[in-house]
Amino acid sequence: xxxxxxxxxxxxxxxxxxxxxxxxxxxxxxxxxxxxxxxxxxxxxxxxxxxxxxxxxxxxxxxxxxxxxxxxxxxxxxxxxxxxxxxxxxxxxxxxxxxxxxxxxxxxxxxxxxxxxxxxxxxxxxxxxxxxxxxxxxxxxxxxxxxxxxxxxxxxxxxxxxxxxxxxxxxxxxxxxxxxxxxxxxxxxxxxxxxxxxxxxxxxxxxxxxxxxxxxxxxxxxxxxxxxxxxxxxxxxxxxxxxxxxxxxxxxxxxxxxxxxxxxxxxxxxxxxxxxxxxxxxxxxxxxxxxxxxxxxxxxx
Amino acid sequence: xxxxxxxxxxxxxxxxxxxxxxxxxxxxxxxxxxxxxxxxxxxxxxxxxxxxxxxxxxxxxxxxxxxxxxxxxxxxxxxxxxxxxxxxxxxxxxxxxxxxxxxxxxxxxxxxxxxxxxxxxxxxxxxxxxxxxxxxxxxxxxxxxxxxxxxxxxxxxxxxxxxxxxxxxxxxxxxxxxxxxxxxxxxxxxxxxxxxxxxxxxxxxxxxxxxxxxxxxxxxxxxxxxxxxxxxxxxxxxxxxxxxxxxxxxxxxxxxxxxxxxxxxxxxxxxxxxxxxxxxxxxxxxxxxxxxxxxxxxxxxxxxxxxxxxxxxxxxxxxxxxxxxxxxxxxxxxxxxxxxxxxxxxxxxxxxxxxxxxxxxxxxxxxxxxxxxxxxxxxxxxxxxxxxxxxxxxxxxxxxxxxxxxxxxxxxxxxxxxxxxxxxxxxxxxxxxxxxxxxxxxxxxxxxxxxxxxxxxxxxxxxxxxxxxxxxxxxxxxxxxxxxxxxxxxxxxxxxxxxxxxxxxxxxxx
Numbered sequence: 067x068x069x070x071x072x073x074x075x076x077x078x079x080x081x082x083x084x085x086x087x088x089x090x091x092x093x094x095x096x097x098x099x100x101x102x103x104x105x106x107x108x109x110x111x112x113x114x115x116x117x118x119x120x121x122x123x124x125x126x127x128x129x130x131x132x133x134x135x136x137x138x139x140x141x142x143x144x145x146x147x148x149x150x151x152x153x154x155x156x157x158x159x160x161x162x163x164x165x166x167x168x169x170x171x172x173x174x175x176x177x178x179x180x181x182x183x184x185x186x187x188x189x190x191x192x193x194x195x196x197x198x199x200x201x202x203x204x205x206x207x208x209x210x211x212x213x214x215x216x217x218x219x220x221x222x223x224x225x226x227x228x229x230x231x232x233x234x235x236x237x238x239x240x241x242x243x244x245x246x247x248x249x250x251x252x253x254x255x256x257x258x259x260x261x262x263x264x265x266x267x268x269x270x271x272x273x274x275x276x277x278x279x280x281x282x283x284x285x286x287x288x289x290x291x292x293x294x295x296x297x298x299x300x301x302x303x304x305x306x307x308x309x310x311x312x313x314x315x316x317x318x319x320x321x322x323x324x325x326x327x328x329x330x331x332x333x334x335x336x337x338x339x340x341x342x343x344x345x346x347x348x349x350x351x352x353x354x355x356x357x358x359x360x361x362x363x364x365x366x367x
Numbered sequence: 368x369x370x371x372x373x374x375x376x377x378x379x380x381x382x383x384x385x386x387x388x389x390x391x392x393x394x395x396x397x398x399x400x401x402x403x404x405x406x407x408x409x410x411x412x413x414x415x416x417x418x419x420x421x422x423x424x425x426x427x428x429x430x431x432x433x434x435x436x437x438x439x440x441x442x443x444x445x446x447x448x449x450x451x452x453x454x455x456x457x458x459x460x461x462x463x464x465x466x467x468x469x470x471x472x473x474x475x476x477x478x479x480x481x482x483x484x485x486x487x488x489x490x491x492x493x494x495x496x497x498x499x500x501x502x503x504x505x506x507x508x509x510x511x512x513x514x515x516x517x518x519x520x521x522x523x524x525x526x527x528x529x530x531x532x533x534x535x536x537x538x539x540x541x542x543x544x545x546x547x548x549x550x551x552x553x554x555x556x557x558x559x560x561x562x563x564x565x566x567x568x569x570x571x572x573x574x575x576x577x578x579x580x581x582x583x584x585x586x587x588x589x590x591x592x593x594x595x596x597x598x599x600x601x602x603x604x605x606x607x608x609x610x611x612x613x614x615x616x617x618x619x620x621x622x623x624x625x626x627x628x629x630x631x632x633x634x635x636x637x638x639x640x641x642x643x644x645x646x647x648x649x650x651x652x653x654x655x656x657x658x659x660x661x662x663x664x665x666x667x668x669x670x671x672x673x674x675x676x677x678x679x680x681x682x683x684x685x686x687x688x689x690x691x692x693x694x695x696x697x698x699x700x701x702x703x704x705x706x707x708x709x710x711x712x713x714x715x716x717x718x719x720x721x722x723x724x725x726x727x728x729x730x731x732x733x734x735x736x737x738x739x740x741x742x743x744x745x746x747x748x749x750x751x752x753x754x755x756x757x758x759x760x761x762x763x764x765x766x767x768x769x770x771x772x773x774x775x776x777x778x779x780x781x782x783x784x785x786x787x788x789x790x791x792x793x794x795x796x797x798x799x800x801x802x803x804x805x806x807x808x809x810x811x812x813x814x815x816x817x818x819x820x821x822x823x824x825x826x827x828x829x830x831x832x833x834x835x836x837x838x839x840x841x842x843x844x845x846x847x848x849x850x851x852x853x854x855x856x857x858x859x860x861x862x863x864x865x866x867x868x869x870x871x872x873x874x875x876x877x
Binding site for chain 2 (some may be wrong): 121122123125126152182184196205211261262263300329330332333335340341342344345346347348349350352353359361362
């Protein structure tokens with residue numbers, strides 16, 4: 067059964083309470099106090115919440131960056147807030163869960179509805195790991211055209227800072243970003259390749275003064291965490307291949323992939339090796355768990 | 368007066384003898400009747416024969432003419448009995464001897480000329496088997512019939528010619544088979560023209576070498592169709608037996624061109640996705656071969672695989688496995704062979720741009736799931752190689768002409784394919800199969816020995832990727848072909864590893 071908390075309650079998230087149009091009542095499922103309690107809650111009233119938003123039409127780059135940055139931020143102890151949509155939202159939730167962090171899903175529909183319903187597994191996982199599902203709508207209120215932007219104000223309002231990963235020109239993520247600015251919260255954006263169709267929105271935000279988040283450190287510093295995190299930023303990942311890999315070709319492949327993930331055909335051209343030979347080497351590396359193929363590109367694990 | 372002329376009817380790829388008895392009687396009112404289960408086209412032959420004889424300046428007898436097509440219980444169709452009927456009727460007027468041991472077939476034109484008739488090669492084969500000496504066919508179909516050695520094939524241009532021949536006024540030599548000049552231009556797309564796509568090209572080569580079915584998944588414009596169209600150019604030519612099988616099928620389907628000769632290039636069929644089940648599989652009241660049979664020993668290319676109606680695709684299941692299809696109708700049952708290589712192409716999602724490096728995909732996960740479910744699972748299971756055909760960055764190639772010219776041409780690939788097929792033919796000399804793709808489990812045990820390392824690899828992969836038993840066997844089949852391409856007796860580790868690259872990845876089966 068869903069519980070609820072009113073704006074007057076002392077348990078109401080402090081940061082969200084600062085909003086003029088803060089929801090009068092919040093319905094929730096999951097571990098409210100473990101997250102929002104000012105003393106001892108992991109997010110301490112929202113001070114340790116990062117909203118992560120972005121396009122539904124995520125590219126492999128966006129997926130990669132979300133995994134990398136959000137995963138690290140969550141691992142450090144920041145609670146990740148997002149909107150439970152597919153694309154960057156879902157990826158942010160997943161990254162937080164994988165890193166063993168906490169995550170809050172703000173639903174655009176009634177608290178008793180899972181939207182989109184095929185993400186029910188993710189929904190359950192969020193609850194099982196001590197996360198939280200929140201909505202200002204009760205019961206089985208459907209997700210409607212106007213509930214999404216309303217939901218966005220909660221996502222932005224709950225969090226001390228907002229991170230935009232990928233956003234096209236008309237992305238809903240920009241609404242969240244603009245709200246965050248309006249509420250006086252910090253806005254981070256992950257730089258995107260300008261050739262990408264889902265980069266325009268992010269580029270606009272950066273022009274308007276959003277802070278560049280090129281690694282988790284940039285965000286963690288803001289939250290007051292010790293920087294120099296366990297994982298090195300993506301751009302600095304070293305060029306020393308794991309030594310136990312046998313075979314000269316395999317070594318060469320790893321060296322290339324460490325610098326840049328690429329399609330297998332591009333790799334064949336770069337190394338000037340026939341696809342047949344390369345295929346065997348790639349299979350070997352995949353079986354060894356050294357590289358993985360995702361969305362058509364090869365990555366070092 | 369009674370005249371007997373012999374002809375044949377076909378039922379599928381089988382031919383049956385038909386005796387045509389023509390009775391020209393002085394008693395009774397003048398008339399012309401055909402009996403013996405003739406179909407509409409045969410009934411209409413009356414009018415054609417009457418006009419053709421008249422227009423050949425031969426008097427049409429004003430008597431009671433009865434034509435009987437025996438045996439009466441097999442259905443006879445088409446226009447191929449025009450010539451035998453006309454020969455019989457003219458015999459009553461011109462008083463010539465109809466040469467014994469001869470088979471006649473051909474359609475008449477109203478001016479007495481003979482038209483190209485389907486099934487000539489089948490009839491010639493039947494004639495040879497049944498010990499006929501002579502076959503009289505339209506001149507346009509004569510070369511096709513002359514493929515069969517050991518019978519005298521006479522190509523007849525018109526009724527005047529055949530009358531003159533039988534009256535001893537003229538002389539006609541049997542037709543000598545003329546092999547048509549092989550068109551060197553049978554390569555529509557050269558493999559060398561396909562930019563990049565090293566992996567996909569390799570997969571297509573493996574498929575061609577071993578006769579494997581292949582699924583290509585990629586965004587619009589990435590080159591799936593071009594790769595498929597380049598396939599005929601790299602496939603080895605048909606061997607003699609195969610040629611005859613294909614030629615017979617095309618002859619029956621009426622797809623042989625006039626003066627056609629033996630088909631030696633592998634057929635390439637690419638039906639549009641609006642194809643009906645009968646169009647694809649074959650059938651009809653008088654069962655005709657469908658696209659799958661016309662693709663026999665060649666390629667059946669299903670572009671936009673997901674757009675084909677499911678019911679149509681499901682019909683492919685059994686023919687893909689068996690390589691032959693029996694069409695049963697109330698009046699007859701016929702079997703057409705259909706051992707083809709299935710080449711399918713599909714988009715990764717409804718909008719087509721999933722994983723595209725520059726264009727974002729606008730599909731929701733649910734739409735993608737639904738889209739992929741549309742492809743028939745059981746058919747996907749029967750496809751050995753799954754390969755992605757990613758978008759090529761044309762910019763990368765624009766400044767770098769070298770990499771395109773370095774690509775291997777279709778001609779040289781074809782040579783390698785022929786070598787690999789030869790190895791397979793020798794291997795399966797004692798079996799009823801030709802290619803690695805046709806191997807059943809028993810064959811795999813017998814002919815696809817894995818080296819110890821290769822076995823370890825495939826077992827490990829099976830665990831790690833949770834390969835189904837069927838996928839497991841497919842991997843071994845592909846590895847067998849890869850080893851053949853490398854002229855290796857035994858399947859090594861590297862062959863097995865490469866084969867693993869072509870396991871189902873995107874269109875995973877639940």
